[in-house]
Amino acid sequence: MQIVRGKVAERIVWGQLEQGDTVHVTSGMLGERTGETLPLSALTLLAPAEPSKIVCVGRNYLDHIKELGNDKAGLPTEPGIFLKGPNALTEPGGTVAYPAWTENFHYEGELALVIGKRASDLTPENALSHVAGYTCANDLTARDKQKPDLQWFRAKAADRFCPLGPWLVPGLDPADLGIQTRLNGQVVQDSRTANMIFPVIDVLVYVSRYVTLEVGDVVLTGTPEGVGPLQPGDTVEVEVQGVGVLKTAIGNRA
Incomplete structure (x- = not known):
């Protein structure tokens, strides 16, 4: 279902x-x-969530950390968290204009989850029982704005920077799911959630220690190796095993 x-x-x-x-x-x-x-x-179809916030994990796959040159200081010891707002949501099958204010617009395919029960101070034993379902996400990123941004505000949280969908699938085991991103039909990311540094359970426990997750909130779990630039006219597909395919078109500069 x-x-x-x-x-x-x-x-x-x-x-x-x-x-x-x-x-x-x-x-x-x-x-x-x-x-x-x-x-x-x-x-x-619309994005399958009505969040108060979108909590995102950065640098959660070792190979992705290496490809961006962020491995010199060793592996992270706790999840790196940043936020997007509901303004970032984009419907499955939708078009996202290439932002006129960036010269380096990237795709980042990810497993996402939506909270189904208010969550605070979760434990490893009860964390997954607070998840309504799992879906696909594309953490669109203006890569050239990450360094000048204090909190990745433009780089990650601009309007329509979070395509999500096509639907939620409840009851999946997120420990070892295949995740693949295709750019114009060519595979550019191909990994498994088992390669996460911080698994889904750990992420939920960590986030809920500091912030109460409300029903409808979205959690993005990080992207694997293979991120890269987009151009107007491109089509990106993010596929998560057991979920389906999230398709996004990149429109003209605007």
């Missing part, structure tokens, strides 16, 4: 997708079925 969020005419709905094309409308992300059904084709 997949949990979808979409728009029908002027109405935004949540639903449970079964048998490939039937959406059972629900009263919310984790709500009960209302009895209404819709064909998937009737929905314009």
Whole structure:
């Protein structure tokens, strides 16, 4: 089963997708079925989350740390956290304009999760029970703005810098999932979540020690090796094993 969020005419709905094309409308992300059904084709899919914040982990794969030259001081001893706001969300299948203010716009494919139960001071034993489901994310980055930014504000958190989707899949084991990014059909990132320095459970425990995660909040878990530049006209696909494919088009400079 997949949990979808979409728009029908002027109405935004949540639903449970079964048998490939039937959406059972629900009263919310984790709500009960209302009895209404819709064909998937009737929905314009939206990012499957309504977050108050998007918490992101940086430098969580050793090979990615090495490719950016950040391995000289040794491995991180705790997750490196930064934030995006809800303004960064982009719908699956959407187009993101190439920002006119950067000359080095990058893709970063990632496993993401959405919180389903308010979470504070989680433990390794209960952390995953607070996850509503897993999805794909593209942590779009203006690489040339990371160094001048004090907190990666422009570099990571600008409008539409977080494509998310296509839907949520509950109940996955995030410990060892394949993650692949394709640029114009060519594989550019290919790894597994088992290669994370800080696994999903550790990330949730760490973040919830300092910040309460609310229902609908999103957590991005880091990107593997193979990040690279985008150009207007490119198409990026992020695929996570057991979830599906998140497709994003890069538009003209704007």
